[in-house]
Amino acid sequence: MTMPSIGSVAYEALVEATGSPVMGDVLLQIADAHVGVDEVFGYCCGEEGAPVPIASSGRIGSAQSRVSLYARQYHAFDPLMRDAQVEKNTAPTRAYRITAQDIPNQQYRRECFDTARLAEKFSFTRWRAGRRFILSFYRAPGRQPVSPQMLAPLAEMALPILRKHLELSSDEANLPLMERLLRRMERIYPEMTVREREVCARTLIGMTAEAIGLDLEIKPSTVLTYRRRAYERFGICNANQLMARLLA
Numbered sequence: 001m002t003m004p005s006i007g008s009v010a011y012e013a014l015v016e017a018t019g020s021p022v023m024g025d026v027l028l029q030i031a032d033a034h035v036g037v038d039e040v041f042g043y044c045c046g047e048e049g050a051p052v053p054i055a056s057s058g059r060i061g062s063a064q065s066r067v068s069l070y071a072r073q074y075h076a077f078d079p080l081m082r083d084a085q086v087e088k089n090t091a092p093t094r095a096y097r098i099t100a101q102d103i104p105n106q107q108y109r110r111e112c113f114d115t116a117r118l119a120e121k122f123s124f125t126r127w128r129a130g131r132r133f134i135l136s137f138y139r140a141p142g143r144q145p146v147s148p149q150m151l152a153p154l155a156e157m158a159l160p161i162l163r164k165h166l167e168l169s170s171d172e173a174n175l176p177l178m179e180r181l182l183r184r185m186e187r188i189y190p191e192m193t194v195r196e197r198e199v200c201a202r203t204l205i206g207m208t209a210e211a212i213g214l215d216l217e218i219k220p221s222t223v224l225t226y227r228r229r230a231y232e233r234f235g236i237c238n239a240n241q242l243m244a245r246l247l248a
Contacts (some may be wrong), residue, residue: 022187024063066116080098122136123136124152203226205242
């Protein structure tokens with residue numbers, strides 16, 4: 001089988017997504033076009049402690065829910081975690097293939113593989129600055145067989161970018177909630193006007209139309225008009241749906 005190459009277009013797309021909530025989606029699109037992938041999950045962890053999610057995206061169900069479950073409890077049952085100390089003192093990047101049948105814990109296998117109709121994952125790990133960075137590519141049954149070597153060039157490209165993505169995301173986490181919401185809306189919905197973002201951000205933190213009107217010095221009816229226009233333009237039904245998109 002001829003190994004497809006990872007070109008400059010893919011690299012540029014990852015760089016442009018660095019620091020933005022769409023990193024997981026961009027990585028999944030590139031990986032799927034490369035060899036056929038159904039879910040991606042990038043995270044890091046120290047020598048002890050739970051994984052810290054960096055970016056994720058999936059095609060079936062809630063990939064974010066699986067990420068949360070893995071980070072909270074299921075990582076302890078992942079065969080990948082056994083070789084942490086071995087990796088730290090050997091090759092800079094190691095590759096693993098783990099099938100659903102390799103998972104010893106039935107609940108972990110059911111929640112993170114079976115319910116999502118995923119059969120295997122290819123994971124690439126690298127230690128940097130005392131942390132283990134891991135990028136996993138999940139594939140559904142029936143996909144054309146691939147080897148770790150076919151995904152290795154993408155992993156080598158993406159792992160350093162994920163490290164930078166984590167740094168930028170951490171910087172944003174120190175900002176007030178209002179500023180974080182405004183920045184994320186600007187990245188995800190660049191067509192949204194400044195006033196629409198101001199209204200929607202205040203809605204998301206629980207302000208009423210009357211309170212938003214006083215804060216922005218506009219009428220409550222005008223607040224409702226800006227919010228309705230923004231929701232309709234982007235196919236959003238309510239504030240909960242908008243928040244879910246911003247935090248995905």
